[in-house]
Amino acid sequence: MVRPYAVKWLKGKRKRGAASGAAAAEDAEEEHDEQVEVVEEQEVEEKKRRGEELAAAAAASVPDDRRGTEEGPLEALPGLPIVATQDRRPKQxxxxxxxxxxxxxxxxxxxxxxxxxxxxxxxxxxxxxNPAEFRPDIVHQAMLAILDSPLNKAGRLQALYVKTDDGELIDVKPYVRLPRTFKRFCGLMYQLKTQKSIHATGKREKLFRMIKNPVTKHLPVNSRKIGFSYSSEKLVRLQDYIPAVGDDVTLVFVVGAMAHGKIDSDYTDDLISVSNYPLSAACCISRICNVLEQRWNIL
Ligand SMILES: C[S@@+](CC[C@H](N)C(=O)[O-])C[C@H]1O[C@@H](n2cnc3c(N)ncnc32)[C@H](O)[C@@H]1O
Incomplete structure (x- = not known):
């Protein structure tokens, strides 16, 4: 079994030293460690100046209680890391x-x-x-597809709810940074299932928490709940379907995080298929995010 997530994260942090932004820098390295650029000295200076301007603008757009300190940015909070770069101003x-x-x-x-x-x-x-019904890896991939999307980074993810097949409902805050590895993800989910909530150490806000069913109780009144299933007879082009719904409703996308079977469509307003092929949950979510990113000009 893996150690609790916060403990492991702190241990890693201590090892790396308390340098500000260490966690963020490490993430960036993870993604781009193959890309080494040689930049002229002049360009470096210019970039540094622009970086400082952008950092000042970003800090100004973040509410006081979410800003980093001089010691380090938000990622340096003890406990669960959150995504500091996300723009959290309210938008549709x-x-x-x-x-x-x-x-x-x-x-x-x-x-x-x-x-x-x-x-x-x-x-x-x-x-x-049946072992085929025990697929936490699908949940991990689906959550990463949602939380890592530019759509979320642009502040357009209002909420993420996870309904488990044993009847529990989880509220996941959009700015949480999910563990990258499956093993650590399972460690975190084990902590959540046994403790019922997870928050950044020393902070009251819960980043993951079990909430009461039904999920519809937590949705805005003017929401349009769209279920996704390969077996639906209503095959649509998402690029056409989403604009047709209109901007005056909150779109709620219901996607299955299981290997087989159908989602519970009792509470959905529509049930659509978006491809001639059966997709993985993560692929289906990426399609949804891509269409919304294009619609809202998120690059
Ligand atoms: C691995 S699939 C589950 C397979 C299941 N037989 C099904 O089609 O619903 C995971 C989820 O991705 C979504 N999905 C997969 N293919 C899709 C398609 N062609 N159209 C719409 N949603 C799809 C559904 O929400 C599905 O529950």
Missing amino acids: GVIFILERASLRVGRVGKKEHILSADDDANYLKNKGE
Whole structure:
């Protein structure tokens, strides 16, 4: 079993030293460590000046209680990191609901953890369960597709709810930075399932929390709930469908985070298919995000 997320993160932070922005720099390196640029001295100076201007503008747009300190930016908060670069000014936004997410806890041997088809197939078969139904990896990929999207970074994700296949409902704050690796993701989800909420150490705000069902209770009154299923007979081009809905409603996208079966469409206003092919949840979400990013000119 993995250590609790906050503990691991702090340990990593201590090792790296308390240099400001260390976490953010590491992330950037992760993504771009192959790209080494040689820049003329003059250009460096110019970039530095522009960077300082942008940083000052960004700091001014962030509410006081969310700003970083001189010691370090927001990513340096102890506990769960959050995405500091996100623009959080209110704009027309969208909501995602992930349906039938498999995040079930089981005790295999002496240890409890989130059960998965890959690691616990024998245990699940012995219990008479179908391993194919235990796919936390689909939930991880789907959440990354939503939270890492430019759409979210531009502040257009209003809320993310995850409905688990054992009847729980999770509220995920859009500015949380999800663990990149599956193992750490499962460690975090285990913490959430057992403790019912997760917040940045020393902060009251809960970044993940279990909330009461039904999910519809948490949606705005003027929301349009659009369910996604390959098996729907209503095949649409998302580029045409979304503008036709209009700007006066909050779009709620309901996507399945399971391997097989259909989403619960009892509460959706529509059930659409967006491709002639069965897509993964992450691919389906990327399609939705791409259309919205083009519509709102998010590059
Ligand atoms: C791995 S699929 C689940 C497979 C399931 N047989 C289905 O089609 O609903 C995960 C989710 O992606 C979405 N999805 C996959 N292909 C799609 C398509 N062609 N059109 C709309 N949504 C799709 C659905 O929400 C689905 O629940």
